[in-house]
Amino acid sequence: MTQESVKFEAQKRILWRLESYLQKLNGVSVTTSAPRAEGLSCLLHPIIPSPVINGYRNKSTFSVNRGPDGNPKTVGYYLGTWRDRSIVCVWSNHLKNIPEKHNQVAQYYEVFLRQSPVEPCLLFHEGGYWRELIVRTNSQGHTMAIITFHPQELRQEDLNVQKEAVKKFFTTGPGAVCDLSSLYFQESTMTRCSHQQSPYQLLFGEPHLFEDLLGLKICISPDAFFQINTAGAEVLYRTVRELSGVNSNTILLDICCGTGVIGVSLAQYASQVLGIELVEQAVEDARRTAAFNGITNCEFHAGRAEKILPQLLKSKEDGHFIVAVVNPARAGLHYQVVQAIRNCRAIRTLIFVSCKPHGETTRNIIE
Structure with a gap:
């Protein structure tokens, strides 16, 4: 059984459970004249594979802990469980989805740690300083590294010594x-x-990465969310465009927009794009991306969607057709956001992007 077929059957089970719950909740059967999948009242499209399946990660987070040899200055990924106290940190060279560049930076961080007189922080209450490493790369081969450090009770001058050491x-x-x-x-x-x-303190280099996606340059800050598989993201955003039916008479409402990639990529097809995002730095990235690409019909608002959305929709409802795209974190949408979406009659189409459809997405759909 292929991975695509396994995922297809998993999504089918999720939809079947959702339909069963809705029928029980409403006391009626879900019926439709539209095409539908076997055993379902809706159409479930085949899984669309990513064109890149090896070394695809553009972001990797490496932990610091004891390796198989007991050395606490080992950089890699965890094996085992905390419950059984069997956790061990191992190199990631064998993982097919991790690029060689990420492994290289992790291995040299380990070299640095092992020559440093300063201990790693394995458990906060046990002290120590050096913590995890994040590596981000783009398709041009540019690499950003982010090192986390627990300051404990260090004086500022001692902190500066450690920053200078890792920079050197x-x-x-x-x-x-x-x-x-x-x-x-x-x-x-x-x-x-x-x-x-x-x-985040920039020790040296460029403050951002720029990634090529659908003919655009996307600005990425250290903690900005960006889909982990760039080639797969392009497939996803093309699919969103096809499903949304966005045209020159449409306002695109991008809720939980992150760095604004969905809105920016669809801006050329829409009358206007309105993005809402909680993380202020991500909104700055979205505005920077739009400006860098000469896109002028995008507005990005920082704050909680449940507070911004009602007023934003009220000012845009008159005579406009609105397509809403939501791409929330795994915690899902706040119920007030769901309520605001339901109360806006101008929203004709809603696209829900979810990495965890069996979790809070199901709750949001029921709401």
């Missing part, structure tokens, strides 16, 4: 072979920390 290693030391386009440093006392909580 990757610019003039052994790590220079990685040919990084930029190196960022983030002081973080939490498992995950946004730019607003603790700013």
